[in-house]
Amino acid sequence: MNSEEEKIVEAVNVSVKYGQTEAISGITIAIKPGDYIGIVGPNGSGKTTFVKAMLGLVPLSEGKFVFGVKPVKIGYLPQRTSALDPKFPASVSEVISHGLLSEKKFPRRINSADKRRIDEIASMLGIETLKNRNVGSLSGGQQQRVLLARALVNKPEIIILDEPTNALDPHIRENFYELLSKLNAETQTTILLITHDAGNIGNHARKFLYIDRKLIFFGSFNEFCASCEMTEYFGPYAQHYICKRH
Amino acid sequence: MNSEEEKIVEAVNVSVKYGQTEAISGITIAIKPGDYIGIVGPNGSGKTTFVKAMLGLVPLSEGKFVFGVKPVKIGYLPQRTSALDPKFPASVSEVISHGLLSEKKFPRRINSADKRRIDEIASMLGIETLKNRNVGSLSGGQQQRVLLARALVNKPEIIILDEPTNALDPHIRENFYELLSKLNAETQTTILLITHDAGNIGNHARKFLYIDRKLIFFGSFNEFCASCEMTEYFGPYAQHYICKRH
Amino acid sequence: MHQMISELVEALQYTFIQRALIAGCLIAVCCSFLGVFLVLRKLSMIGDGLSHAAFATVAFALLLNQSPLLVSIPLLMLASVAIYALNKKANLYGDAAIGMIAGTGIALGVLLASISGGFNVDLFSYLFGSILAVGKEELYAAMFLCAAVISVVALFYNELFSISYDEEFAEVNGIEVKRVNVLLMFTTSITIALGIRLVGTMLISSLIIFPAVTALQISSSFKKALILSASVAVFSVISGIFAAYLLDFPAGATIVLMNALLFIISFIIRRIKS
Amino acid sequence: MHQMISELVEALQYTFIQRALIAGCLIAVCCSFLGVFLVLRKLSMIGDGLSHAAFATVAFALLLNQSPLLVSIPLLMLASVAIYALNKKANLYGDAAIGMIAGTGIALGVLLASISGGFNVDLFSYLFGSILAVGKEELYAAMFLCAAVISVVALFYNELFSISYDEEFAEVNGIEVKRVNVLLMFTTSITIALGIRLVGTMLISSLIIFPAVTALQISSSFKKALILSASVAVFSVISGIFAAYLLDFPAGATIVLMNALLFIISFIIRRIKS
Amino acid sequence: GKENEENTSNLEKEKIKVIATLFPSYDFARQIGRDKVEVKLLLPPGIEAHSFEPTPKDISAINKADIFIFTGGAMEPWSLDIIAGIDRKKTIVVDAGKGIKLLSISGEAEDAEELPEEKEHGEEEHHHNHAGKDPHFWMDFDNAKKMVDNIASALAEKDPAGKDFYLKNADDYKAKLDSMDEDYRSSLDKRRPRTIIYAGHFALGYMAKRYGLKLIFPYKGSSPNSEPTPKRIAYLIKTMKETGSKYVYHEELLEPRAAKVIAEQTGAKILLLHGAHNVSKKEIKDGTTYLDIMRTNLDNLKTGLGEEGKNEL
Ligand SMILES: Nc1ncnc2c1ncn2[C@@H]1O[C@H](COP(=O)(O)OP(=O)(O)OP(=O)(O)O)[C@@H](O)[C@H]1O
Numbered sequence A, B: 001m002n003s004e005e006e007k008i009v010e011a012v013n014v015s016v017k018y019g020q021t022e023a024i025s026g027i028t029i030a031i032k033p034g035d036y037i038g039i040v041g042p043n044g045s046g047k048t049t050f051v052k053a054m055l056g057l058v059p060l061s062e063g064k065f066v067f068g069v070k071p072v073k074i075g076y077l078p079q080r081t082s083a084l085d086p087k088f089p090a091s092v093s094e095v096i097s098h099g100l101l102s103e104k105k106f107p108r109r110i111n112s113a114d115k116r117r118i119d120e121i122a123s124m125l126g127i128e129t130l131k132n133r134n135v136g137s138l139s140g141g142q143q144q145r146v147l148l149a150r151a152l153v154n155k156p157e158i159i160i161l162d163e164p165t166n167a168l169d170p171h172i173r174e175n176f177y178e179l180l181s182k183l184n185a186e187t188q189t190t191i192l193l194i195t196h197d198a199g200n201i202g203n204h205a206r207k208f209l210y211i212d213r214k215l216i217f218f219g220s221f222n223e224f225c226a227s228c229e230m231t232e233y234f235g236p237y238a239q240h241y242i243c244k245r246h
Numbered sequence C, D: 001m002h003q004m005i006s007e008l009v010e011a012l013q014y015t016f017i018q019r020a021l022i023a024g025c026l027i028a029v030c031c032s033f034l035g036v037f038l039v040l041r042k043l044s045m046i047g048d049g050l051s052h053a054a055f056a057t058v059a060f061a062l063l064l065n066q067s068p069l070l071v072s073i074p075l076l077m078l079a080s081v082a083i084y085a086l087n088k089k090a091n092l093y094g095d096a097a098i099g100m101i102a103g104t105g106i107a108l109g110v111l112l113a114s115i116s117g118g119f120n121v122d123l124f125s126y127l128f129g130s131i132l133a134v135g136k137e138e139l140y141a142a143m144f145l146c147a148a149v150i151s152v153v154a155l156f157y158n159e160l161f162s163i164s165y166d167e168e169f170a171e172v173n174g175i176e177v178k179r180v181n182v183l184l185m186f187t188t189s190i191t192i193a194l195g196i197r198l199v200g201t202m203l204i205s206s207l208i209i210f211p212a213v214t215a216l217q218i219s220s221s222f223k224k225a226l227i228l229s230a231s232v233a234v235f236s237v238i239s240g241i242f243a244a245y246l247l248d249f250p251a252g253a254t255i256v257l258m259n260a261l262l263f264i265i266s267f268i269i270r271r272i273k274s
Numbered sequence E: 001g002k003e004n005e006e007n008t009s010n011l012e013k014e015k016i017k018v019i020a021t022l023f024p025s026y027d028f029a030r031q032i033g034r035d036k037v038e039v040k041l042l043l044p045p046g047i048e049a050h051s052f053e054p055t056p057k058d059i060s061a062i063n064k065a066d067i068f069i070f071t072g073g074a075m076e077p078w079s080l081d082i083i084a085g086i087d088r089k090k091t092i093v094v095d096a097g098k099g100i101k102l103l104s105i106s107g108e109a110e111d112a113e114e115l116p117e118e119k120e121h122g123e124e125e126h127h128h129n130h131a132g133k134d135p136h137f138w139m140d141f142d143n144a145k146k147m148v149d150n151i152a153s154a155l156a157e158k159d160p161a162g163k164d165f166y167l168k169n170a171d172d173y174k175a176k177l178d179s180m181d182e183d184y185r186s187s188l189d190k191r192r193p194r195t196i197i198y199a200g201h202f203a204l205g206y207m208a209k210r211y212g213l214k215l216i217f218p219y220k221g222s223s224p225n226s227e228p229t230p231k232r233i234a235y236l237i238k239t240m241k242e243t244g245s246k247y248v249y250h251e252e253l254l255e256p257r258a259a260k261v262i263a264e265q266t267g268a269k270i271l272l273l274h275g276a277h278n279v280s281k282k283e284i285k286d287g288t289t290y291l292d293i294m295r296t297n298l299d300n301l302k303t304g305l306g307e308e309g310k311n312e313l
């Protein structure tokens, strides 16, 4: 297969409307296996809408998403606009185990290999001591790590993360980025990561998707930093800030 | 009054327990009017617990908070662990108006001066066009700005912000920090700001509170950067990172 | 058409129809205002729940040989505060708390009925009123109730709204969260106790839920939701009574079904909009 | 003490007590398992709500001259799916959706009762069962039901849990959210329809809510909550029936009050712990 | 004298334990059995059938009773569940309504249903047989007499030694019923208008039919769960104005709310017509009987219906 042609998912002219107003319109991009894409854009620019549309959580008003031949395993970390119910009696390991259900056939059972996997990801994210705690009683950053673990536990082929580092402390944040880079490098995991941490994401992601209701830029970081159009669009300072050229 | 003695709020040996486990213990600090304090610490270290205890939202197991003579007006932005109900029919301006109720006597009414104030703060935070939108239908960052506006709208004497810049895009984040600095400088507003953005907070806050279940450091930034104890505690790199000495 | 109008004019000449219209609208306004707050706090079923609890209070009153309404009102106020306390202290969802109070109420009522060895009147007749059988004093009671509910909602509008939206913030903001919540629960329980007596459980419970959810379908702000809810409620009562007269249907059931119809319409409007 | 035991031994010799114990425990297990899911999804009042809806289905069955139970079960399954659909499509809270279906059900029942003129039976009498009057076939029905509910919960445990906790994530994760939800609603409605006939509305509704909330007071994980809920339910049925026999109380009401007592105990345990 | 003899000759023999579900059968059993029986009314006074829940001891009392009298599946579907569990060898189960032609709601007589023989007889199937039948058959004195016979023969079966005693008491009581029937006829036959404005449920159909009275009530259907319709209330008011009737009747145990509203609009007075399903605690204490109730009903009918001989409008 020609690696130029190989795509894991392709957005073709994707538009989404809420009521009358268009949140995103006419976005066309092709994502290749192994891509590590930072998705950036101002508040309300449609980043969350774009990934939700890809996941089938909001209906498209136009266009389509085309996935690669075989069904792909997806890990998803939603943006924390709706929260975990603090009254729900779910322990940390139970919540992480939900991430493993996607690969299973009926009847979906958690076996001992799964349990080892849960322990593994929990200790990668530094929450192994919280395993039996009720998720509702954790601190904000601890909860965020549980949800990260849930998204990563089944070794997905695409990981879609909506502002994953919010609420994480700097130490954990660095660990987390390292983990992602390792997954990306070692297992060719495709990563889509929405972030406002534009000054930092360039150190990790290798591609750059800038959305502002429509597609503004999609390409590698080097391309972005070299693009005159982008210099025009953002002004020289922002590009400088993102590209860390100083 | 001796300005050395003047305090707006003082924590005396404050401890909080959840069940058997102590979340914070024996924290004693004095906050002066006009302080701008960055509160930092790893996930689960008790930052949220500390400010919630100050606000009377969780009971103390030991110690007390002593407030200045007259009752102070407080603006509060909670950490987004529990979310806004997306089904609730509340418009942006209605939600912001709740911030104004604290100063009012029964029957609490929103008058036209209040409405102007709401418009003012909304445009400061760039959400003036969203005024009649349902808050539940906004993007994550837009919602965060609405809650910020609600916390700031009544020109509080103390502003307590729990990870306010999560979900904000870089542009709005800068605006927001500027706004805080202006409030602090011009109206002597006391600011307590919890953040994981330790590398950045030093540019804005003038004092530094580091909590890790107990008080690790409280003092000015210069003191922090000069302290050998802190160098020992964090290792030289972290201090370097926070103090931006390069 | 002409005949329909003359029939309605005829209907309006009966005292019982006039009273049904007036009392119905007054109760509808009370329920629809409170309903918006109650539905948003997951207390939709409180009408149903308190009517079950009333079973115990009426049994208790009859046992003591006291007026059921006079005994029920304070006891239902207590029950509503118990729902609130369970909600807060036991960290329960509102609807589960309601279910617990309702179940306990019915069980206590059955137990009282069983150990008392019987009553002089049928317990249920104290629970079920009919909108077509509103007496003169009851009309005054409805007016008084309506005035009280409107004042509470008007005077505490901002407090009630703020607490319903974000209780923790309201607390920090110096609003007397507990007191306002208890006020809401008291107002609700009095409305329900009187309302059950006047127009029956079915209608009370439906007038709390339907106008509010209808309004929530198409309101983007809270004020709009309140106004829409009250309008829907009043419209459903008037049109329901007239329709019942024309079609020879029972009045209460017709009003409920009219409410269901209005909900469907607002649901379709929302669908078309988005 | 000795006398108490001999009384209980005597009680155990009655077929109706044996059947009440067995059927009661079977129904209790069903309700308590489903209850945990239902309470967490704000569907606590579904027992109460569907029993109101059953009022209409019984009226409808009598109108068609069909067996009320046979007509009710499919109609209640429909009603429960309607609750689910309202919850999703109309963006309503579960309890409001239940209230709407309940209100509409009662209103339709009253309307049918009024306009049919064809039957003169009390519709409620078809709804109410008594745990002391369980027949042989009903006992088999309870066994069958219990086996079905336990299998559904066991086979779909992880799906049900995942969906209840975070529906959006479950959806992305490739779980058939709609199908599993409909399965839960169907199982629930069959349990309720049969349960009302066997042990009455009051007991069914209480057995859904109480054991679940009692378990939620002191469970930090979901599995523990399920197990605790079932234990509480079974214990309350057994101890309730025995207590009712000793004290000459009505059995259903005693079981409900026993449940209330167990809740209070678990509430105190939680308070002491924290 | 004879009764005393019976009792003393059977000193060791206890009274026959009878449990009845509904007030009329309870009262009839008392009148027939006198002090040879101990009759218990299962439903506590004033309690309505749905809020009634038997205690385990109630059920074991039924199982230990000698005779259990119920009133038929249409009136008390809940009793069927209890009957199913009864050991028929020990306890005689009496359907008080056996042999009575039930009126359908449209007014035609039909055969009463058979007593369910065994539990295997599907209950649900049994239930729907009653749709469309009026179960308040005790409001007709002929039917009351049949009930008396049914109860008397059950007592005789249980206690063959007392057979003559029971049959004689039954005959005496039936004579009282006949004379009450005669009173009704003679007092009501010539009254005009003969319309009963009844703001209650459909419980008086048998009585109205027997004496040729016209009964109008505000419910469109005849189910106890139906609500009044506004048009029917208006019709009642109109009829009162047309007939010049000065009284509106209400039913027992319930608050007369609808009656009050009608009375207020028309200036009429309110009178009770007792359906005798169940009685209040006070009535039980006062020892009120079925005949007392029917006597009061007659008095109230005499007050409320038109004058004798006056022409109907
Ligand atoms: N309701 C609760 N019940 C039990 N433990 C709790 C509860 N809330 C917080 N904790 C625990 O108390 C500790 C402090 O929590 P807190 O929320 O104050 O941390 P934080 O410093 O704000 O962390 P983060 O940076 O993640 O927001 C954590 O270990 C947390 O798990």
Ligand SMILES: Nc1ncnc2c1ncn2[C@@H]1O[C@H](COP(=O)(O)OP(=O)(O)OP(=O)(O)O)[C@@H](O)[C@H]1O
Binding pocket: A018, A019, A023, A041, A042, A043, A044, A045, A046, A047, A048, A049, A050, A079, B136, B137, B138, B139, B140, B141, B142, B167, B169
């Ligand atoms: N349910 C909804 N109904 C109506 N409008 C919506 C809804 N959800 C989002 N929007 C609007 O669509 C636009 C895009 O929202 P989206 O959440 O995709 O933004 P975002 O890029 O993720 O922003 P943020 O950085 O703040 O998370 C915003 O203007 C938002 O107000």
Ligand SMILES: [Mg+2]
Binding pocket: A047, A048, A049, A079, A162, B139, B140, B141
């Ligand atoms: Mg977003």
Ligand SMILES: [Mg+2]
Binding pocket: A139, A140, A141, B047, B048, B049, B079, B162
């Ligand atoms: Mg925190």
Ligand SMILES: [Zn+2]
Binding pocket: E136, E201, E202, E203, E224, E275, E277
């Ligand atoms: Zn009747």
